[in-house]
């Protein structure tokens with residue numbers, strides 16, 4: 337990012353400013369000076385440039401703590417450049433990227449290579465998550481202090497559950513002294529092996545093997561037990577079952593240091609989507625039942641589940657065309673996260689707009705320890721998203737910025753769209769047709 341572009345005074349004029357971190361929800365101006373927020377309030381001085389936010393929501397930049405950028409090793413699916421361009425297009429100013437690359441991010445050199453690529457070519461902030469175990473093989477814990485010092489934001493073997501109880505204990509023990517955040521992909525391999533959709537009705541109807549919901553809950557229950565013994569910052573990735581929501585709820589009630597995320601697709605779709613979308617609705621954990629979706633929504637609204645993530649997992653069309661049984665797991669999500677969540681949660685009255693922004697910006701910032709983000713407080717970095725909550729559109733495969741288009745929402749009618757994304761005051765995305773909102777006063 338070119339810091340020179342962010343110098344001077346920018347005023348985002350007359351938007352509906354929503355900043356849950358300061359309980360702000362009113363029409364106002366936001367002034368940015370040299371890449372930092374100066375104030376939320378009527379702009380005093382003459383700016384170097386203005387952005388007309390009339391009719392738009394102006395909020396702290398969205399943060400996605402679960403993204404697969406695929407680089408290194410999966411560049412035919414996505415790169416740091418294309419993935420972060422898709423992120424900025426979806427309103428995200430920061431993403432945490434998962435370490436299941438080729439090679440995996442399990443050592444300082446690979447971590448530095450990702451950070452270097454991000455520094456030179458990313459369109460938003462990139463926070464690499466390092467592996468929990470060497471090679472993500474679930475046997476030997478990585479050198480957490482060294483990786484953390486080099487910039488790992490958290491540790492996860494995402495894509496694979498940490499099956500071995502003794503190794504799990506060793507990983508927890510290693511995380512504690514360096515205050516590392518662990519992100520667990522809860523999946524007991526023996527209970528999911530061979531499955532490609534949720535166990536039950538749809539699996540039977542299609543004649544494919546199912547994934548037992550206990551694959552998720554058994555590992556989560558074990559981890560909560562480990563936390564009881566000696567606490568460590570622990571985050572559950574992509575909660576998908578009613579029972580997992582209950583386990584997190586009880587863990588929090590006990591005071592355990594557990595946080596949780598739910599993906600947009602687990603909030604929006606039941607296992608029935610597999611019948612319509614085929615392999616583009618195949619992911620881990622799988623789409624579940626209506627009762628599970630309802631529990632995830634309730635959990636998110638009552639604070640049991642802290643935040644929304646995308647688990648953006650690009651795959652080539654060729655790979656997804658192998659069919660439900662053989663296609664890889666995962667769906668893209670960065671560009672649809674805001675409108676789909678808006679439709680499922682805000683339009684239905686489950687959350688107000690501030691509640692949604694809280695779960696897509698403030699909470700992920702808090703969990704990741706990004707104290708300068710998820711807020712429009714004076715003095716913090718000017719990571720700002722401008723959203724049109726009325727734009728109505730239909731998602732088509734070729735409209736996606738991401739290098740891959742394996743979305744379960746293709747053809748879906750969406751309401752809401754990102755109009756502009758500013759990172760440290762620099763505009764990293766402007767929606768087509770919105771360029772006229774940007775002006776340099778003469």
Ligand SMILES: [Zn+2]
Nearest residue numbers: 494495521573
């Ligand atoms: Zn995962």
